[in-house]
Amino acid sequence: MLNPFTIARRLRRIGLLGLNARNADYVLLYNQRRFYPRVDDKLQTKNLAIAAGLPVPALYAVVREEHEIAALHDKLAPYESFVVKPAHGSGGDGILVIHGRRGNRYRRAGGSLMSRGEFEHHLSNGLSGLYSLGGQPDHLLVEYCVKFDPVFEKVSYGGVPDVRIISFLGYPVMAMIRLPTRMSDGKANLHQGAIGVGIDIPTGLTRRGVWGTEPVEEHPDTENSIVGLAIPHWQELLLIAARSYELSGLGYVGVDIVLDRELGPLILELNARPGLSIQIANGQGLEPRLRAVQQLQRSGNLSADPIERVAFACSHFATT
Amino acid sequence: MRKTQLYLVAALMIVIGLAAFYYKWHVLSFPLTPVEQTEVWDIQARVEYQPRSGPNQVTLQLPMNSPGFSILDERFMARGYGMTIERDRAGSGREVQWRIRRARGDQALYYRATVYRDGAVEAPGDRPGQSQPPELEEAETAAANALLEQVREQSVDSASFASRLLREFSEPSPSPEVALLLRERASANDRAQFAVELLAIRNIAARWVHALELGVDGAGELRPYLQIYDTDARIWRMLDAQGRIGWPDNLLVWSRGDRPVLDVDGARGGRFDIRVQSSLVDSLEAAVKRLEFRDENLVAYSLLSLPLQTQDVYKILLMVPIGAFIMLLLRNLIGVKTFGTFMPVLIALSFKWTSLLAGVILFVLVVGMGLLVRFYMERLKLLLVPRLTSILIVVVLIMAFVSVLSNRLGLEVGLSIALFPMIIMTMTIERVSVAWDERGPGYAMKMAAGSLLIACLAYLVMSWPPLEHLVFVFPEVLLVLLGLTLLLGRYSGYRLTELFRFRALARSQTDG
Ligand SMILES: Nc1ncnc2c1ncn2[C@@H]1O[C@H](COP(=O)(O)OP(=O)(O)O)[C@@H](O)[C@H]1O
Numbered sequence: 115m116l117n118p119f120t121i122a123r124r125l126r127r128i129g130l131l132g133l134n135a136r137n138a139d140y141v142l143l144y145n146q147r148r149f150y151p152r153v154d155d156k157l158q159t160k161n162l163a164i165a166a167g168l169p170v171p172a173l174y175a176v177v178r179e180e181h182e183i184a185a186l187h188d189k190l191a192p193y194e195s196f197v198v199k200p201a202h203g204s205g206g207d208g209i210l211v212i213h214g215r216r217g218n219r220y221r222r223a224g225g226s227l228m229s230r231g232e233f234e235h236h237l238s239n240g241l242s243g244l245y246s247l248g249g250q251p252d253h254l255l256v257e258y259c260v261k262f263d264p265v266f267e268k269v270s271y272g273g274v275p276d277v278r279i280i281s282f283l284g285y286p287v288m289a290m291i292r293l294p295t296r297m298s299d300g301k302a303n304l305h306q307g308a309i310g311v312g313i314d315i316p317t318g319l320t321r322r323g324v325w326g327t328e329p330v331e332e333h334p335d336t337e338n339s340i341v342g343l344a345i346p347h348w349q350e351l352l353l354i355a356a357r358s359y360e361l362s363g364l365g366y367v368g369v370d371i372v373l374d375r376e377l378g379p380l381i382l383e384l385n386a387r388p389g390l391s392i393q394i395a396n397g398q399g400l401e402p403r404l405r406a407v408q409q410l411q412r413s414g415n416l417s418a419d420p421i422e423r424v425a426f427a428c429s430h431f432a433t434t
Numbered sequence: 435m436r437k438t439q440l441y442l443v444a445a446l447m448i449v450i451g452l453a454a455f456y457y458k459w460h461v462l463s464f465p466l467t468p469v470e471q472t473e474v475w476d477i478q479a480r481v482e483y484q485p486r487s488g489p490n491q492v493t494l495q496l497p498m499n500s501p502g503f504s505i506l507d508e509r510f511m512a513r514g515y516g517m518t519i520e521r522d523r524a525g526s527g528r529e530v531q532w533r534i535r536r537a538r539g540d541q542a543l544y545y546r547a548t549v550y551r552d553g554a555v556e557a558p559g560d561r562p563g564q565s566q567p568p569e570l571e572e573a574e575t576a577a578a579n580a581l582l583e584q585v586r587e588q589s590v591d592s593a594s595f596a597s598r599l600l601r602e603f604s605e606p607s608p609s610p611e612v613a614l615l616l617r618e619r620a621s622a623n624d625r626a627q628f629a630v631e632l633l634a635i636r637n638i639a640a641r642w643v644h645a646l647e648l649g650v651d652g653a654g655e656l657r658p659y660l661q662i663y664d665t666d667a668r669i670w671r672m673l674d675a676q677g678r679i680g681w682p683d684n685l686l687v688w689s690r691g692d693r694p695v696l697d698v699d700g701a702r703g704g705r706f707d708i709r710v711q712s713s714l715v716d717s718l719e720a721a722v723k724r725l726e727f728r729d730e731n732l733v734a735y736s737l738l739s740l741p742l743q744t745q746d747v748y749k750i751l752l753m754v755p756i757g758a759f760i761m762l763l764l765r766n767l768i769g770v771k772t773f774g775t776f777m778p779v780l781i782a783l784s785f786k787w788t789s790l791l792a793g794v795i796l797f798v799l800v801v802g803m804g805l806l807v808r809f810y811m812e813r814l815k816l817l818l819v820p821r822l823t824s825i826l827i828v829v830v831l832i833m834a835f836v837s838v839l840s841n842r843l844g845l846e847v848g849l850s851i852a853l854f855p856m857i858i859m860t861m862t863i864e865r866v867s868v869a870w871d872e873r874g875p876g877y878a879m880k881m882a883a884g885s886l887l888i889a890c891l892a893y894l895v896m897s898w899p900p901l902e903h904l905v906f907v908f909p910e911v912l913l914v915l916l917g918l919t920l921l922l923g924r925y926s927g928y929r930l931t932e933l934f935r936f937r938a939l940a941r942s943q944t945d946g
């Protein structure tokens with residue numbers, strides 16, 4: 115067991131970004147508060163992305179009032195599967211993934227069935243703000259349910275893996291893919307037990323994984339190797355991350371992307387305060403990469419062209 | 435740039451807070467700890483006299499600027515008398531004049547003062563004017579000259595000169611010169627006055643004062659003390675009747691020697707006695723009284739001037755910032771997670787009315803029962819606001835029930851549950867149950883227990899008497915706290931829990 119001072123010294127040496135430093139030196143300085151609604155409200159994010167020509171899951175319906183809930187059953191009838199989520203939700207709270215129906219009941223991603231009453235109750239909880247930041251009344255989105263790309267079938271358990279890319283001033287600086295496990299209950303949130311796997315930015319190959327705080331090489335449920343997988347459409351993913359800077363106006367932003375079997379990459383959400391576990395998954399600190407971009411900024415060499423920014427990232431931010 | 439400004443503002447806050455604190459502590463003598471006690475003396479001067487027919491006037495000299503002491507409080511008791519207090523022009527004396535048109539029988543007048551040792555030293559003053567040399571007969575002049583010559587041979591400076599002279603005066607078998615000179619001057623006061631006059635012959639500035647020794651409780655006596663002006667230090671040096679130089683420890687200077695302490699105009703038989711009683715009082719009380727006596731606005735504009743009930747409220751309110759600061763430390767330096775940012779502080783606050791153990795038990799009881807009800811309500815599928823309202827109602831009912839039950843059982847502590855913040859408990863119940871559903875019972879219980887533990891910690895700090903006292907008496911330390919908070923406002927180092935969280939990254943490294 116290492117003593118805390120040794121740990122702190124070593125972490126500082128690899129440039130690990132702590133929460134306080136992320137908030138004080140990046141979020142507070144590069145993310146203007148007036149742009150927060152663009153990412154905190156998933157509906158706004160979606161509209162902005164559509165306007166910018168970036169791919170997102172199609173919007174089926176928006177629920178703003180209690181009385182609209184009852185009419186939803188008919189409105190959603192044409193869709194076999196769909197996802198309901200609170201516009202201001204976070205951490206996966208309140209998200210309902212419906213994979214199909216049985217009679218009058220909805221079948222959830224986990225396989226359990228939900229009566230119409232339960233469904234309506236869940237939605238009205240969401241409307242009253244139970245799952246939302248700050249608990250203020252919210253609206254709900256109903257959107258296309260992503261059919262995930264089979265490349266990940268062998269390394270995920272009961273859910274959709276998503277790719278998280280941190281974009282700083284439009285430069286994709288670090289990336290990982292989050293693989294759901296039995297423990298995470300199909301959700302792709304690391305603190306709930308999903309695996310984070312670091313991705314090498316130039317090649318789009320997965321390099322190393324972390325589960326909890328331990329490094330892993332294989333998926334604990336499927337026992338397939340999680341290292342050396344090639345992420346499909348990788349350059350496209352990087353470009354989406356780079357372009358989300360112009361879209362959101364936020365300098366320091368986390369972009370969550372899922373890969374659909376037919377539609378390719380789709381933006382799920384943007385995050386103004388992306389988590390720090392991505393550093394464990396990559397075995398590297400964020401700070402040196404952020405500094406490299408700040409260096410460009412200082413010398414006035416920041417690029418306005420997303421393609422150039424991706425090229426810079428590919429030549430500088432390798433994860434071995 | 436932005437950081438410099440921040441540091442500047444923070445430093446300013448800290449300096450202002452510390453300066454105000456230091457001033458109140460050192461100069462105004464506000465006590466640092468709640469148990470500090472100060473010795474005070476209650477002095478009662480009693481005047482008795484036989485009135486004559488017609489108007490009577492009694493003049494009593496009062497203590498004023500006694501170096502080393504302050505008056506906390508004084509009272510005059512003289513029924514039927516008109517009273518004026520006069521200060522002399524030089525500011526060195528003060529007297530009370532009691533007047534009555536008609537009085538019958540023995541009269542008793544009282545002056546009571548509470549004095550307190552403030553440790554102040556005498557301020558330097560200018561050289562006083564010269565006293566008049568004595569008027570002496572021829573034989574006495576010769577004796578005086580011989581005496582002074584003899585004294586001069588045995589002394590080195592004016593103080594030792596005066597000391598020698600007083601020792602000659604108090605010799606049990608005086609020299610013939612002294613015997614001659616003191617033949618007509620028997621009382622101690624007369625001798626002191628005579629000494630001053632003799633010293634004037636030698637151009638030594640001297641005066642004498644009536645002073646009271648506060649050493650023992652009981653009857654006290656005003657004794658004459660000689661004072662010699664020290665031209666170098668520009669202060670007065672004190673000599674007792676035996677010629678010993680130096681200020682005795684407990685000497686309270688009452689009044690100037692050249693005026694009689696008591697003057698009963700016209701009437702005969704004026705008597706005067708003093709009683710001294712020492713006691714220990716709360717230093718805070720002493721400091722406040724002293725300021726009030728000095729008529730300073732500092733008390734009038736401080737928390738100490740508020741009604742007692744309001745003071746009690748502020749004693750508690752002023753601790754909230756301390757609790758909030760602890761939360762700041764725990765969250766940003768340690769990295770602890772709790773339900774709600776300041777919720778533990780508010781819970782800790784409510785423990786102040788119960789005591790820790792009872793508070794925790796009552797809190798767990800109410801929240802636990804509330805949770806059971808909440809889980810049942812989950813089945814009823816209520817909307818958020820109606821659900822919160824119904825939990826609130828249930829919480830209030832549970833509180834009333836616990837109060838009634840504990841009253842029946844004779845457990846007084848259960849009654850204080852009425853002071854628990856029900857909104858906080860309602861929100862706690864809701865948060866715990868949401869976390870239970872979303873993140874599982876283990877997580878919810880861990881968070882709840884963690885929050886409660888931190889509330890206990892905050893309570894222990896917030897109810898630590900020395901700290902409570904410090905913040906209440908010196909609210910300016912909150913400025914220091916604000917300064918520290920500002921400094922921490924841009925702390926961007928690691929949190930302690932992060933070291934644990936990222937330790938796997940550190941393990942793969944080696945020190946190079
Ligand atoms: N359209 C969708 N199709 C399939 N799964 C989805 C969809 N939207 C969200 N999810 C699942 O829910 C998780 C959280 O969704 P996200 O939009 O990131 O919300 P949050 O802000 O709560 O994290 C995703 O990681 C994914 O597993």
Ligand SMILES: [Mg+2]
Nearest residue numbers: 205206370383
């Ligand atoms: Mg997410």
